Amino acid sequence: MNSVAVSSNQALWADDSQVLADVSMVGREQLAPAAYRIDHEGYYPLDIMANLGQAGAFAGHLDQYGARYGLAVASMQEISRHCGSTGFMTWCHDVCGLYMEQSGNPALLARLPDHTAGRTFGGTGLSNPMKAFTGIEKMALKARKVPGGYSVSGTLPWVSHIAPGQYCGVIASVDRDDGTRSHEIMFLLDLDERVTLRKCPEFSGMEGTSTWAIPLVDYFVSQDQIIADPARPFIQRVRAAFILLQAGMATGVIQGSIDSAREVEPSLGHVNQYLHDRPDELQAELDEMTEVTSRLCQTPFDGSKEFLLDVLDLRAWGSELALKASQSALLHQGARGYLMNSSPQRRIREAHFVAIVTPALKHLRWEMAKQMREEVPA
């Protein structure tokens, strides 16, 4: 499978350090100056994301490019270091590519090269189904079998990195005639003329992530759009990789926070020495986290419970440290960090986002406790 290998691009992005250097340059020169506009004014930076795609930021984790999860996470970290919103959209874009590739569906594989290179864009609407699978909430989309495919209705709230003409991976439940659940399907939802995106209320930050509600009424899904039918075994297989990729969002916000604290060390070090969570301390913890991340990135499809626990632990740890580091950065910068357009101010909101976006810190802990508990006869 995966016959549509892109040999030219493979050669283009073969060198990890070159990809990281290019991504880092786009981050510094283009994202950093735009970060406030993206976060606060709702600027959706598709132009910059196209440049990131050209640099190879969205390719590393794909089988076609050698399943280099470490590279994908490191790229996401470099992006998040300058702009958490774009780091989050990088994750959305990366997992959408993961769905397309892992689907093995030739129609989706044919669309993958444009996606990977940042010529087309797509996100993920799996927050609701992921929570539905673990019993936290109900499935929002319902599918009905019709000739040649499925007909889907329902409203998916809050899907990011989408716009008219783009697409996202979603899941819908299929019921039997008697109303009981048969199974679920996963497909690439094309946001064409049949779909009218509904505006979301204003968020406290991350406004440029192009986040919309998707109301669907009898939307026809063709075979060419199917990612997995049934969806559960597929989700089971990619679940750890899906969560592991998010590590880059957290580590980027943490690194950016440390950068901000260090930036004022020459002028404010004499008073900052009295603060908790000094940059060296945070850096040591981040280095430890980076080492764990690299190890887990070696085997993203390890299906064991132990591996999943390691990934959930890393993701929760990332949230905790992002909260701690962003708070510390603002205290280190003092009044200048309190300015509305300052990076530490923005990163406080980005860290909060890291801790509440699916899987949220509380869900991670809940899930780890569930995984750790021993099953006994009913």
Next chain:
Amino acid sequence: MNQQPLDKTMPWRQYICLACGLIYDEELGDPDSGLAPGTRFEDIPDDWECPLCGVTKTDFELFERQEITVSEQPIQFNREPGVVVVGAGIAGWSTVEALRTLNPDVPITLVSACGGDLYHKPELSVAISRGADKSALIRETGPDAARRLGVQLMPGTFAVGLSPALRQLRTTRGTLNYTHLVLAQGAKPVLPPQLPPSLCWRVNELEGWSGLQQALAGGKQSVAIVGAGMIGCELAEDFAHAGHKVTLLDRNTSPLAGLLPEEASSRLVNSLTNLGVTYYGGVDVAGITELESGKRVVELEANPSIEVDHIVAATGLVTDNRLALQAHLRFESGLAVDPQTLCTSDPNIYALGDCISIDGTPCRFIEPVKHQAQAIAHAIFGMDTVTYTHTPPVIRLKTRSMPVVLHGRPLAEGTWKTISQDANELIMEQYLGGQMVSQLKIGTSTQSQAA
């Protein structure tokens, strides 16, 4: 016997068995072996045996709950993180007591996957026939013990991540920093794939036992026990005494294979058979299925299957190695510890109880735990006067109808010699190259003859 007027002038005393930790309470007596409530310790006959492990009166000593001084534990800004103990079984609580005895001030946090209630684990394999339930086995609730010992108890909390370089333990209720960490997480039952956890009970901690106890409380039922090791044999006898129909299965021909020679294990089988237990040796379980009636079917390789109400898996224990691997701690069938200080390969992390291994061998007995806790507490406070000396504990099988006492550890290549035997008792010794390696006594004790 020993009916005497209750002496109300003196408070009731408690005596603790040094071998297994069972507490004899004068007020309650031990009616199962004929000691009426109110029997003073000195009035207990010399041939009376510990109902749990079979040692005699001379191995008991007065048990006085130590008054442990605890200083007020104010919320302090920036204080040292203190000691974090993971696991609130006997090993965890023993460590907390040992630490608190030496130091009234050190902050202690106890992380427990369960509620943290104190109970005596060896009792689980004899408690059903005594009609006990969970509340009867709890000696002190977790919160009460936490108050008494001045520790912060985190019940229902799992340790999920460990970074020794940061001295950081991550749990399902947040991250803890520690000065020293003590791992006392125990071991988990191993379930082969043929035994799905949703259909097989395990008896390794109070919660799991309690589920089984409630399931068996509704009158006579049929139970299949898979695995005729120490726990499997003890449970078989316990359930049979309670009136249940027990089938005991093992892949080896004889129970306790590897520990007992054939002459001894056949006596055990006879004893179990007399109690109504059906022993099937040399059988492999192919799978378990559940019928619509709720009954379970144990399918056997090359043998007819068995239909029962409940299945108990007693197929051994294993130590979870995930945290150890993540933290790069040395692990050899258990957390590898220094045999004197119980320190792991990280200088700030200690371990004791069922989760450790000494020279590559796990040691899952109750008797050494208190000594291990003492050694750890002394090492943590830099007092090296108390170190631990590891000797393989005496194995005492709590099968009251046919008690087994085994000193040393039998070796596969050793030769067994019969020292004495009659209808009631068999004494044997095992030799290897002229050297005695173990000593075995199996037989009907005077106590159960009298009972």
